[in-house]
Amino acid sequence: MARIGVLGGGRWGTALSLHLARQGHQVLVFDIKSEVVESLRRGQNPYWEDVDTPKGIDATTELLEVIGFSQVLLLALPVQSIREALKDVDLNGKKVVSASKGLEVETSLRVSQILKEISPHCEVMCLSGPSFAREVAKGLPTAVVLAGEEEESLRYVQSLFFSPYFRVYLSTDLVGVELGGSLKNVVAIACGVSDGLGFGDNARAALITRGLAEMVRLGEKLGAKRETFYGLSGLGDLVLTATSSQSRNYTLGYLLGKGHSLSSALEKIGQVVEGVHTVMAVVKLSQELDVRAPISYAVYRLLQGEDPLQVAHQLLMNPPPHREFE
Ligand SMILES: NC(=O)C1=CN([C@@H]2O[C@H](COP(=O)(O)OP(=O)(O)OC[C@H]3O[C@@H](n4cnc5c(N)ncnc54)[C@H](O)[C@@H]3O)[C@@H](O)[C@H]2O)C=CC1
Numbered sequence: 001m002a003r004i005g006v007l008g009g010g011r012w013g014t015a016l017s018l019h020l021a022r023q024g025h026q027v028l029v030f031d032i033k034s035e036v037v038e039s040l041r042r043g044q045n046p047y048w049e050d051v052d053t054p055k056g057i058d059a060t061t062e063l064l065e066v067i068g069f070s071q072v073l074l075l076a077l078p079v080q081s082i083r084e085a086l087k088d089v090d091l092n093g094k095k096v097v098s099a100s101k102g103l104e105v106e107t108s109l110r111v112s113q114i115l116k117e118i119s120p121h122c123e124v125m126c127l128s129g130p131s132f133a134r135e136v137a138k139g140l141p142t143a144v145v146l147a148g149e150e151e152e153s154l155r156y157v158q159s160l161f162f163s164p165y166f167r168v169y170l171s172t173d174l175v176g177v178e179l180g181g182s183l184k185n186v187v188a189i190a191c192g193v194s195d196g197l198g199f200g201d202n203a204r205a206a207l208i209t210r211g212l213a214e215m216v217r218l219g220e221k222l223g224a225k226r227e228t229f230y231g232l233s234g235l236g237d238l239v240l241t242a243t244s245s246q247s248r249n250y251t252l253g254y255l256l257g258k259g260h261s262l263s264s265a266l267e268k269i270g271q272v273v274e275g276v277h278t279v280m281a282v283v284k285l286s287q288e289l290d291v292r293a294p295i296s297y298a299v300y301r302l303l304q305g306e307d308p309l310q311v312a313h314q315l316l317m318n319p320p321p322h323r324e325f326e
């Protein structure tokens with residue numbers, strides 16, 4: 001049994017807290033929203049009425065309380081809020097497992113890089129893969145990957161999460177696992193747009209495949225291993241989010257394709273949509289590193305308010321015919 005602090009009582013932080021408490025761990029959740037904290041304190045999860053909340057979960061609005069309590073910290077905050085939220089705390093010597101998926105807009109950094117800037121001696125791992133919060137909360141079968149640099153810590157954290165319905169594979173490619181979970185959100189938006197425009201199943205399959213190729217091109221330039229993108233945190237999560245209306249990123253794209261403005265789509269969803277921010281960093285990185293990223297550029301232009309049909313046509317018509325792999 002371990003004491004696990006969870007930073008962020010949103011859907012993902014809460015689903016993982018439910019799972020960890022079911023494994024017999026003591027969980028303390030931190031969130032800025034008092035209604036989330038009060039609900040968890042009453043023994044009710046704030047999001048899913050049909051999911052029982054096990055004993056072993058407490059919650060607080062005091063960040064330092066969670067840091068002091070935890071043997072392992074699980075980070076499930078929206079990526080753009082991480083630096084500000086953690087700027088005054090000392091995480092040196094802590095094991096931090098990031099479950100957030102995205103890049104910081106201002107710096108284009110991954111979450112582990114942000115954490116290392118804040119506390120250079122913390123040990124960061126990343127938990128990622130195809131895992132909608134609601135399904136994990138309900139205890140439905142799920143497989144994810146845990147990446148990090150220290151074998152012993154990976155095995156320890158794997159043992160905390162592992163259950164018959166929550167399989168955790170290990171990887172030493174932290175860069176690749178973080179990038180897979182971040183970049184797939186941008187491709188999921190593109191697939192949603194395509195479906196919203198009524199382009200059909202062929203178009204979505206093409207976008208997933210070419211989107212994966214784009215993720216690999218950028219990922220390799222940033223130091224990731226190619227094979228990681230064909231695993232759970234890459235293709236696995238891409239297939240999940242790019243084909244399901246449970247995905248906020250896909251839904252955002254779908255609404256844009258149906259003619260909603262960005263602000264009306266975001267308001268309708270009412271939850272964090274990481275791809276909207278990550279695409280800014282992706283476009284910047286692809287320019288700096290001279291990587292072809294036509295799908296990300298198309299998403300970027302859409303988010304600037306350009307007409308979806310026009311952007312889609314340009315995406316299809318602009319590139320001259322070329323080989324599939326070159
Ligand atoms: N929902 C899902 O199925 C999955 C989400 N993720 C990732 O998890 C991260 C969080 O997503 P969700 O939990 O779904 O978002 P959400 O929109 O359900 O909740 C976000 C939570 O963060 C809290 N928050 C925001 N700023 C904060 C701060 N400064 N301090 C404390 N709390 C703060 C909010 O009060 C809210 O409760 C994202 O990076 C997302 O990509 C990853 C896998 C699955």
Ligand SMILES: O=C(CO)COP(=O)(O)O
Nearest residue numbers: 129130131132247248249
């Ligand atoms: O990453 C996710 C599932 O693995 C959740 O995706 P969305 O943030 O698009 O809902």
